Amino acid sequence: MGKSPNISNQIRSLRFHHEEMTQQQLADLVGVTRQTINAIEHNKYSPSLEVAFKIAVAFNKPLTEVFQYEAH
Template sequence: MAKLPFNNDIKTLRFLSGEMTQGDLGDKVGVTRQTIAAIEQGKYSPSLEVAFRIARVFGKSVDAIFHWQDE
């Protein structure tokens, strides 16, 4: 698997949001639990729309959740 050039804090933010489950976040964003798991693990690069939806759930900006890693 080609490693994505960015990581994310979704798992931490879920924990800080009352231990929100992947399924709960998926329901709020409109994707499956499996898709949230793949995003969290850095296996799947979400669309800009899903990234914004995730950010809105946590009340943060996209770049506060997804962090570009310098090569």
């Protein structure tokens, strides 16, 4: 659904809370490419639910702590 201004995320800050985990390292944990992590981090589009869940697992956080939704 294209650009998603109504979804935000804490990926960047979570990465730095995790011993400065790099975009590449997170991508490897999740099983996607570095560009995908970068795009999601910058809200270029809303990821699939599966990728979102995998990111949450990588940080050992519930999904809703990584991604927030604000209806408009």
